Amino acid sequence: MNALILVDIQNDFMPGGALAKPDGHDIVPVDNGYRRATGLTDYPREQSVTGACVYGVATGYCVKGTCLDARNEGVEISIIVDACRGVELQIGDVTAAVDEMQSVCVNVIRGIEL
Numbered sequence: 001m002n003a004l005i006l007v008d009i010q011n012d013f014m015p016g017g018a019l020a021k022p023d024g025h026d027i028v029p030v031d032n033g034y035r036r037a038t039g040l041t042d043y044p045r046e047q048s049v050t051g052a053c054v055y056g057v058a059t060g061y062c063v064k065g066t067c068l069d070a071r072n073e074g075v076e077i078s079i080i081v082d083a084c085r086g087v088e089l090q091i092g093d094v095t096a097a098v099d100e101m102q103s104v105c106v107n108v109i110r111g112i113e114l
Contacts, residue, residue, distance in 0.1 A: 001047060001048050001049050001050065002049070002050070002051045002052060002053070003044065003047075003049045003051070003052040003053075005052050005053070005054045005055075005056075005066060005070075007054060007055070007056030007057065007062045007063045007066050044070075044073070044075060045073070049075060050075065050076060051075060051076035051077070051078075052070060052075055052076070052077055052078070053077075053078045053079075053080055053109070053114070054066055054067055054070070054077060054078070054079050054080065055079065055080040055083035055084050056083075056084060056085075057084065057085045057086075057087075058085065058086050058087040059079075059081075059084045059085065059086030059087075059094045059097050059098065060086050060087065060093045060094055060096070060097035061087065061097075063079065063084050063097075064097045064100065064101055067079055067101050067106045068100075068101070068104065068106075071104045071105060071106060076107075077101075077106045077107065078106070078107040078108070078109045079098070079101060079106055079107070079108055079109070080109055080110065080111050080114070081098060081108050081109065081110060082110045082111055083111050
């Protein structure tokens with residue numbers, strides 16, 4: 001079974017929020033941090049999830065953490081990169097996060113490819 005995982009669709013990342021991404025609301029037609037478990041262990045295993053597509057906010061933090069957790073659990077992961085929004089504290093942060101995810105076999109796709 002495959003799953004769709006939406007990450008950190010919350011007010012803080014939307015326009016006007018404390019960590020606002022000006023275009024954050026663009027990914028919300030449908031509706032975690034890496035410092036603690038994202039829950040991608042028991043439930044997906046119980047549901048026989050073997051693959052998942054992930055999108056959300058913020059690319060280099062919660063989205064990356066979710067993808068890395070899932071890969072550590074053996075789940076085939078694709079990040080829908082054009083449906084993510086990142087926080088660029090330094091120029092290149094988002095690119096570095098995507099590169100790190102690719103280095104552990106996270107597939108990078110665009111929504112049009114679904």
